[in-house]
Amino acid sequence: MFTAVLFDLDGTLVHTKDEYRYKIVGGVLDKLGIRGKLRESKFKKFVDKFWFEEGRDQTIEDFLGVHANEFWKIFRELDTPKKRARALKVYEDVDFLDKLKSSGFKIAIVTGAPPMIAELELELLGKHKFDQIIIANPLSGIEPKPDPRGILLALERLQASPRNSVYVGNSEGDLMAAKKIGVYDVFVDRGEYPIKFTKVKPSLKIRTLYELSDLLKI
Structure with a gap:
């Protein structure tokens, strides 16, 4: 029982909200200078895999070719409690x-x-x-x-x-x-x-x- x-x-x-994850992760990629290099389909595939699946560090490095720590530093700067609360x-x-x-x-x-x-x-x-x-x-x-x-x-x-x-x-x-x-x-x-x-x-x-x-x- x-x-x-x-x-x-x-x-x-x-x-x-769905639009939030695309906006925040897109902002990270903009700051890394690689957002414009990704086709929209690949961008969305990366964001969804990153958001919903395990092994995020590996996903970051495999898809983007950047060190995960570099990505996370910017992500945490953008994903503030105030912004997240609205989503x-x-x-x-x-x-x-x-x-x-x-x-x-x-x-x-x-x-x-x-x-x-x-x-x-x-x-x-x-x-x-x-x-x-x-x-x-x-x-x-x-x-x-x-x-x-x-x-x-x-x-x-x-x-x-x-x-x-x-x-x-x-x-x-x-x-x-x-x-x-x-x-x-x-x-x-x-x-x-x-x-x-x-x-x-x-x-x-x-x-x-x-x-x-x-x-x-x-």
């Missing part, structure tokens, strides 16, 4: 969190988002809804997914066992992290990007959080 449900954040509970909105089905709480489930966040961005997204959702919040990001000193340590830390604080827990995310790295420690993994497909499952397959694939009702028997 499941007793705890853990969630990823960006792309799972909170949406960043965020919660998905309509996040009211399902209230049903989880009222049904007695422990709920938590395990996200790889930078701390300042995670704070913005949590403010939109309401931090009080979550029993634990783990930011698994190098800036927080916790290895990001697919490393499972962020999920393990959340479970430890929730006093929940992996076999009685569910992790819901929107990337292959989310699934990998959960599977490594025996947590039941769920992929939520928001229809924003076609993830190719090359390393693992989801135990369950859903399109809305409401579909968790059958799994959790609520």
Whole structure:
């Protein structure tokens, strides 16, 4: 029987408007002097792969031929909390969190988002809804997914066992992290990007959080 449900954040509970990622990444490429060298199709392919898939540093270097640190320095200058806040909105089905709480489930966040961005997204959702919040990001000193340590830390604080827990995310790295420690993994497909499952397959694939009702028997 499941007793705890853990969630990823960006792309799972909170949406960043499509135009924002193209604008910010485009701004980075402008400053690097390479935006004009890319065809529009290649530019969009790079932005989407960078935004939604694992291995971002490798994607940067393979597509752009620049060192990832150089890219990230400019990206963080442009992706300010004030700008990001205007591009965020919660998905309509996040009211399902209230049903989880009222049904007695422990709920938590395990996200790889930078701390300042995670704070913005949590403010939109309401931090009080979550029993634990783990930011698994190098800036927080916790290895990001697919490393499972962020999920393990959340479970430890929730006093929940992996076999009685569910992790819901929107990337292959989310699934990998959960599977490594025996947590039941769920992929939520928001229809924003076609993830190719090359390393693992989801135990369950859903399109809305409401579909968790059958799994959790609520």
